[in-house]
Amino acid sequence: MKFKIFVDGQYGTTGLKIHEMLENRDEIELLTINEEDKKNDEVKKELLNSADLVFLCLPDAASKHSVSLITNDKVKVIDASTAHRTNPQWVYGIPELTSTQREKIKNSNRVCVPGCHASGLIIAMKPLLEKGILPKSQKLICHSITGFSGGGSTMIDDYENGSFDEVGGQRPYALALNHKHLPEMKYMLDLQEAPLFTPSIGNFKQGMLVMSYLVKKDFLFSASRDELINLYKDYYKGENFINIIEENEQYLDNGLLNPMKCNNTNTLEISVYENETDMVVISRLDNLGKGASGAAVQCMNIMLGIDEKQGLKSK
Template sequence: MSYKVFIDGRHGTTGLKIDERLSSRADIEILSIPEAQRKDAAVKAEYINSADMVFLCLPDAASRESVSLLAPGNTRTRFLDASTAHRTHPDWVYGLPELNAGQREKVKNAQKVAVPGCHASGFIMLVHPLVAGGIVPADYPVSTYSITGYSGGGKEMIASYEEPAYLADEMKSPRFYALGLAHKHLPEMQHMTGLAHKPLFTPIVGNFAQGMVVAVPLLPRALSKKVAPADVQAFLAEHYAGQTFVKVMPLDAAPLLDNGFLPATTCNDTNRAELFVFGHEDQILLAARFDNLGKGASGAAIQCMNLMLGVDEATGLAS
């Protein structure tokens, strides 16, 4: 069986990756709107309503506008929105199948799914189970930092790194950003973990194209239960047992590190997320490593699409 897919925003970073991942699949027919008609709402409405699946790879306002073009009574066309527009909207399902025992079924049956943000994906995979399991109290003052490749910033940021003949020294170093502490992923990071307050989030962009590590420090003395790193690792391992794309790594992670370092690029070109627990009795550090363009964007979207279409979840994705 062949499914018709329309990628609205096909020429952006995420749209291009989705197109690339789907182009070789015999079960997918990609509907391509003529370049001259991309901004014609009536033409776009025809493409949306003739598709089985619509990927929205657009700014928030444009995503909402495209959803509004769905014809009344059309329950066949289904949406996967990669923008931040609908990630906390009650009518949309959050596209993280591994979130809890019932989330995969919700994604499978949904007409509208919001694809998680890249930073948010790592944070939620680490923190949600611990809050739900009563280990991290909902009012814990959570902080998190995340280092990402520059591809997450879209075409303009990619160009700022790749086009200059000489890269200025300040561009070569890791750079903190979103220093107003109001990053667009914060609402979903709080909402999907059950935290009473938004975490203090400091993202960092590095001089590498893709890859990501999200880290969350915890102080055992401030947690709801007395736990050691081994307890947290075992709890996360049980929560994610049997998952294809989320792997909780052994507590003794030394053999998995690069001479003691945790590179951000190891999961590139896969849909795999690796979760680590480091520390000792006084301090714990959680870390999630994945491809910001994979499990953090296009890979996650295609994983959800597979579920929604009733095909094998891992089709076209590397674990």
């Protein structure tokens, strides 16, 4: 038996990557749409309702419209947009989030894939909030740097064909402090207020670092780096795609942290650094892997009862 999969938005960055990841899998039959028909509701509705599972790789409004076209209640949907990430009727697509999240994904017909920045922050901060080291009133402070591939075809063209002087080395954005991933960060971590978060684009294609800054005096009880490492190891014990770094000296390259070392995998690595008063927790992941298409395929595997690791690489 083959599962029929339709990627709505197959010509965008995330959709193309999902297609690439699925096209050689024996148990998958990819349904495709011609580019000239991608806005034809009649053609699209037929594909949406004949699939076992649909990926939505579209802007928010278009994702909601596609969902409205689905009348077959057996069709499973994975949405890669921000449209449904704070909707309680949709399951958030981080299987490692809690001990029950994987089962929720398995039993749901509606799953939303997290944003790449949100994945890095949430996976790093969830254990600290769940175990009571940080209060839910904490104002989290986070910065990230990500590869330009997440910015779509125009941005990719700017970086690949523009001069370094034009695009620069690192460019912060969303400087009105209203990034679109903030609502899901607040919602999924059950915070009283959204984090203070600034993202930036780096002059590299894939990979990212999400850096969360902590002040030790804000902890509800004292905890050292080693204690946090042990907490993370226990919380994510047995997870194939979450790696906890124990030895920073072996992890860094002459004291530097390369954002691209998880590229082309579905792995997210957590490392922790400290001085006497402060800590920084850093998530390293592929923005197109665990940050987007890889996370979507991982959720698909769970929803279809396939081995969760099928078609995905771990570091």
